[in-house]
Amino acid sequence: MTAMRVDAKVVMLGKESVGKTSLVERYVHRRFLVGPYQNTIGAAFVAKALNVGDKVVTLGIWDTAGSERYEAMSRIYYRGARAAIVCYDLTDSSSFKRARFWVKELQNCEEHCKIYLCGTKSDLIEADRSVRQVDFHDVQDFADEIGAQHFETSSKTGKNVDEVFQKVAEDFSSCALEFMQEEKGVDLGQKKDSYFDNCCHN
Amino acid sequence: MAADVHNKGVSWEIKNGNLAPSDRLRQDRSDSPTPGLVEGTEPGAGQEGAMFVHAQSFEDLTADSESNTDNKSAEVGDSNPENAQKAALEGGEEEVQEESLEAEQEEVGKEEVQSSNKAKEEDVTSETWRSHRKHVFVLSEAGKPIYTRYGTEEALSSIMGVMMLLMSFVEDKKNTIRSIHADGYRVVFLRKSPLILVGVFRTSCSDRELTRELHYVYYQIVSLLTLTQLNHVFQNRQSYDLRRLLAGSEHLTDSLLRLLDRDPGLLLSAVMCLPLASSARDVVSSSLQAAKAKNLVFSILLAGNRLVTLVRKKDQFLHHMDLHLLFNLVVSSSSFREGEGWTPICLPKFNPAGFFHAHISYLEPASDLCLILVSTDREDFFNLSDCKKRFLERLRRRSAYQSLQEALNMPSYPVSQVGIPELRHFVYKSKSSGLYTSPDLPAPYQEEEEHERLMGLYQHLHSCLHNPTRPLRYIYRCAETENLYALVTSGFELYLCFSPLGTKGLAVSAVNKLLKWIRKEEDRLFILSPLTY
């Protein structure tokens, strides 16, 4: 059997416990797990195929831990990514600050990576408007400024979740046409020769 | 800020080639087992040599294997020849303890307990907090709290400050504080620069046993960060709050402490195998052996906390402790059930200075079979993912998957299979293979509390056998609800638990019978022919 065929690498970024894993869980397995919070160890990979028009696009989704411990290694997770879903928790303003950090990081290191800002846990806002700590229009302004897409999702209810990934896949496949002449797509199985890649932290 | 942690010059990666001691020569296998067996011929001894770094017992565990990291302050007292002074000091220490306890009470009363979203939040001034049997605290050398098993670190910063003071007070006098015994409690100190670990235990265990547990906690932390990084952050800033880097890993340490109370493997420095027909195990092992990759160092298949097989790179040995840390990582995280995990991990007994990269995934989402592939290359994810696929394909083609799944669904084995009257439970460790076997826990010990009590009894026997000044070959002990017998030879270690109706004569004669039974079943209970690639 050959290496997994993945068309586009997608990376989930954002502060711990903003709901990255839940977003992937909802999208890939159509479920929302309750129970004590378990932070992701290192990173988790899952491949998911979806239809865009009459074509099938396989997204290789990297769910990262978001903890400082792995920050030095985070580059291996987002290098070569075609899309980054940068998550922040709508009820936690500090998580949006962290999202800005990731955006900067991506702008510096991965210029071909499209950014999708994703405000999570919108069900909490719907239940009680006063818990919102991140203003929709502020984020929209920021998104326009950096040329990013902007979503508010709930992994609990599933609201807007499919839309995020569908948009990622659509953008990829329309973009892939342009790219075709230049490169043959991203070969994720390919091994880099250098042990230490130049990392943004350096 | 993270940038001062992840400095450029520091290399955390392990390159191939620098490793652990190689295996000893093998003796011939003896046909009939007798209690005087020599190592390498006892039931369960592997045919091709050990899979693990040779580990006698916890002597190995507590000894510092990190000769490459100069640990300046850690052994201050150990080299101190003035033992008499130390002994004198020990007598005096109890008073110090009493004073400090008072001080601690006052301060805790004053301090406001910060609310945090930690699940283990617990009022540290409460009686329940005090009544826990085992408290473990980790702090930095600057006295900053890093971990507490119960309650929150914030609420305990003054207690930790007192511990720090106590330690440096004794060290100022060119000595080392090891433990304080007072009022049914043992307070055990372990300095592993740049960390300080303190255990407060309500138990009759020896200080050595307790120190061993603190070592485990220390290595757990190192496995997340590497010693290089740990030293690095504190060199840059003494007052660094390590919790930032450990965030989200507290449950690993919690879970490790639970394992220490329950899993005899951590006590015996040994690993238990999933009982499996040797033909089936061989297929699994060879399939794993065939699914190799250039930078792959260890391929480990686990069934819960039992080992199905382990294939390693030639000349590279895993330390059982590193394997226990991997077990712990897997059993305490549900996140590997979703997709494939890829995480840096340091195996501190192998090399505390660098990270390996582990591909961790379950063979099926609902299965208990978890595959860990350990590579030296951080870019290896897709290579290893491919190894897993090849492994699964081979398994399926040889229809081994089914028998594996069936073995999984069965309990280990009931002690009645051995056919020794009054025998309730036993733990047998083959020293040369570093593997142990043990039947299912029978009824009275299935309750959590009883389970831990039995482990406590074994632990006590263990500390008697391995008493550093007066080691014993065997020990027989009548307790209220059971009789216990333990013995150690150069080849094996054995702990037996009998009903109170058992006699010493019965216990002694049971040993031979049990060894014969284990010899007969060894293909199934042990991994006799470990493979390499």
Ligand SMILES: Nc1nc2c(ncn2[C@@H]2O[C@H](COP(=O)(O)OP(=O)(O)O)[C@@H](O)[C@H]2O)c(=O)[nH]1
């Ligand atoms: N109410 C609500 N809670 C959520 C949602 N998404 C995640 N959570 C909770 O937030 C916590 C962190 O989620 P997780 O996905 O593990 O965060 P991660 O660290 O970013 O991967 C968990 O307790 C989830 O149950 C959501 O959409 N709504």
Ligand SMILES: [Mg+2]
């Ligand atoms: Mg997560």
